[in-house]
Amino acid sequence: MKKTISQLLQAALFTLLMVAFVPPLHAQKNAFVNTQYILNNIPEYTDAQDVLNSLSEKWQKEIAEKHKEVSEMYKKYQAEAVLLPADVKKKREAEIVEKDNEVKALQKKYFGPGGELFKKREELIKPIQEKVYNAIETIATTEHIAFVFDKAGSPTLLYGNPKYDISDAVLDELGKVMQTSSPGTRK
Secondary structure, rough: OOOHHHHHHHHHHHHHHHHHHHHOOOOOOOEEEEEEHHOOOOOHHHHHHHHHHHHHHHHHHHHHHHHHHHHHHHHHHHHHOOOOOOHHHHHHHHHHHHHHHHHHHHHHHHHOOOHHHHHHHHHHHHHHHHHHHHHHHHHHHHOOEEEEEEEOOOOOOOOOOOHHHHHHHHHHOOOOOOOOOOOOHOO
16 A cells, blocks of 8 residues: 555656646747738739839829819810800700719729729739738748737737747748748848
8 A cells, every 4th residue: 555655646746747847738839920021022012012003003194184174174164154055054064073973983993992903902912912821821830839910010019029020931931932032132
């Protein structure tokens, strides 16, 4: 009986020492990235942004020209309104309103929710964002990181120790599937 109690005490002591000196298995590692930094170092992304900016400028100029036409129609109408008969006035007013509605519809077509710019952004940017997410997921899985926060433009992370920033590792991982800036030239 003494031997059994002694063995139980030794086993309990051994178990206690193992638990005390083994690092906790449930400790979570956290990391953060700066997605804006990552995206700025992917030439494909900056090219896509250039395309989107070019389209946006083109469409803005087109809409500005249409607004100018409406404005000129209205000024002309105001100058001639005194001399016009009532039925002609109503017809001209209707033309101005119709032209103004066309401009608003064009603006909505290009820049509204689900508009051409939105669709083009989805086409060009979304695949890049998915690759970035996949790279983050791969690194987080292999490094056993529980949470990865994005510090770009988000106030949810108020402080991040730079030694936990995995943005360069994400760029390196992305370099395996797409072109990224080399480590010495990153912004």
